[in-house]
Amino acid sequence: MPVEPPPSRWRFDVDDVLEHGSEDLVAVGADLEPGTLLAAYRRGLFPMPLDPGLPEGPISWWSPVRRGVLPLDALKVSRSLRKSCKTFEIRVNTAFAEVIDACADPRRPHGWIDDRIRAAYVRLHELGWAHSVESWRAGRLEGGLYGVAIGGLFAGESMFHRARDASKVALVGLVDLLSDEHAERRLIDVQWQTPHLASLGVQEIPRADYLARLPALLDVPLPAAFT
Template identity: 50%
Template sequence: MSMQAFGPPSTWPSQDLIAFSDEFDLPMTLAAYCSGAFPMPLHDASFDARMGWWSPMRRGIIELDDLRVTKSLLKSARHYTTTIDAAFDEVLERCAEPSRPFGWIDDDIREIFTQAHHEGVVHSVETWDSSGRLVGGLYGVSLWGLFAGESMFHDPERGRDASKVALVRLINELRGRPDGTALLDVQWLTDHLASLGASEISRADYLERLDVALQEPQTVWSALRLPGDWRMQRTA
C-alpha cells in the first residue's frame, strides 16, 4: 500500500511541486516514492529550502506494451550490448554532467541515489559499443512493481540511439517479472519520450496504479551482458 509521506493526496496543492524541505535522506526519499512523489532540487527557485518534492498533475508513464521500436532503431541496436548495474557510478556521472541542458542532478542527489544503489533499490542499465565504451544508459528507483526512471544519457558521437537501447533493455527486464507487468514512471512527458510510446495519466490515476504496484513482487534484476539486437528483436 502506498504511503503518505506528505499527508493525504487530497490535501496536496493543484500543482506539480507539492512540498519542499531542508531534510533530504534515503528514508525520506523512499517514503516519497511510495507516496507518489520524487525529489528534485530547487536550485533556481526563490525558496530557501534544500529540496523540492514533486508529484506532477499529469504524470508521464510508459506502458510496457506501448514502446515504439523503429526499424532504424532495430538496426542500430545490433552494434550495442547492454548490462545491468555494471557501471552505475559512471552512468550517474554522465547523467549529471553540468553541460547538459536543464541539469538538476547535484551532489545531494548523487549521494542519496548512490546510497540507494548500494541498498539495492536503485539500478542502472548500461549500453556499450563494439569497442567496450559506455555510450548510453539510464538509472531509476525499483520498488516492488514500480520502476521510477530518473535520468538517461547517450553519447552524441558514438551512441546516437544508446539511451533508447537501454530503455528497451529496461522494459524487457520489467516484462520478465512474474506478472509480466510494472508501473514505469518517467515523471513528465517530453516529445522525446512520447516518440518512444510514453503517455500521460492524471495524478489520481497514477496514485491508484502506484498502490497496486507496491503490493506486487520485487523485480529481480539480471546482470547478464546481452546483445542489443537480441533484446530488441524480442521486444519487437
Template identity: 60%
Template sequence: MPFPPVEPPETPWQLDAARATPGDDLVAAGADLEPGTLLAAYRLGLFPMGLGRDGHGTVGWWSPDPRGVVPVGALRVRPSLRKVLGRFEVSVDTAFREVVEACADPSREGRWITPEFVDAYTRLHELGWAHSVEVRQDGELVGGLYGVSVGGLFAGESMFHRARDASKVALVELVRRAHADGDPRRLVDVQWATDHLRRMGAQEWPRAQYLEGLARALEAPQVDLAADLAADLPPTRTV
C-alpha cells in the same frame, strides 16, 4: 548488491502526495535524502529535485500532474530502432555511479543532479533499491539511465547519451527487464512525458490515476533487474 533489497531505517518526515493541488507538480519542500526518506517518497508517488539553481538548495518533492508512465505492453520500438539495438552492449548495475555522474554532467542544459544526489542514490543502490542500465559501444560507456525499483514500480530518474540512440536503447532494456514477467501491475515511471518518450509509448496519467496504478504496482513482487534474461524483447508495438 543485495537482492532482495535491504530496508533502511524509516524516515522521520511526513510526506503526502494525495494533498497536492491538481495540476501543481511541486508538492512539498525540505526533509533530507536519506535512504528511508527516498523510499518513503517513491512509495507515495514523489521524487526529489532541488529548488535552487542547477538543483542546489532546498529539496523539492515532486508529483507531476499529469505523470509520464510506460505501462506493460505500451512500449513502442520503431523498426529503425530495432535495427540498431545490436550495435550496442547493454548491462545492468555494472557502473551505477558512473551513469549517475554522466547524467549529472555540469555541461548539460537543465542540469539538476548535485553531488549530494549522486551520493544519496549511490547509497540507495548499495542497499539494492537503485539501479542503472549501461549502454556501451566498443567498450565505451555511451549512454544509460538510472532509477529506483520498488515492488513493481521502476521510477526513472535521468538518462544520458553520447551516441545516437543510446538512451533509447537503455529505455528498451529497462522495460524489457522491468516488464519481463508480463504482470500488468508493473509500471515504469518516466516523470514527465516528453515528445521523445511519447514516441516510445509513454502515456500521461492524471495524478489520481497514477496513484491508483502505483498502489497496484507496489503489490507486485520485487524484480531482480540484474538477473540474466532471454534475449527476446517483451511484447511491444512496432510503429
C-alpha cells in the same frame, strides 16, 4: 534483495498531495536519507533541488498533475532503433556511478543533479534500490539510465547518451528486463512526458490515477535483474 533502511522521520501523505490541485510542486524541505526517498516514492513523490544553483538550498518534492508513464506493452521501437539495439550490449549495475555522473554533466541543458542528489542515489544503489541500465559498445559506456525499483514500479530518474540511440537502447533493455510473468502489472514512471518520450510510447495519466495505482504496483515482486 534490497536492504530496507531505517524509516524516515518525515511523513508523506497522499491526501496532502491531492490537495495541491494544479501544482506539480507539492512540498519543500525534509532530507535525502534512504528511508525518506523510499517513503516519497511509495507515495508518488520524487525529489529535485528547488534551485540547482544553490547547493545548500531546500529540496523540493514533486508529484506531476499529468504523470508520464510507460506501460511495458506501449513501448514503440522503430525499425532503425531495432537495428541499433543489435549494436549495443546491455548491462545492469556495472557502472552506476558513471551513469549518474553522465546524467549530471553540467554541459547538459536544464541540469538538476547536484552533489546531494548524486550521493543520495549512490547510497540507494548500495542498498539495492537504485539501478542503472547501460548501453555498451566496444568496451565503452555509450548511454544509459538510472532509477529506483520498488516492487512493480521502476521510477526512472534520468538518461544520457554519447552515441546515437544509446539511451533509447537502454530503455528498450529496461523494458526487456521487466518483461517477466508479472509484466502486465509493472509500470515505468518517467515523471513528465516530453515529445521525445511520447515518440517512444510514454503516456500521460492524471496524478490521482497514478497515486491510486501505486499500492498494487508496490505489491508486485521485483524483477530478477534487480534482486
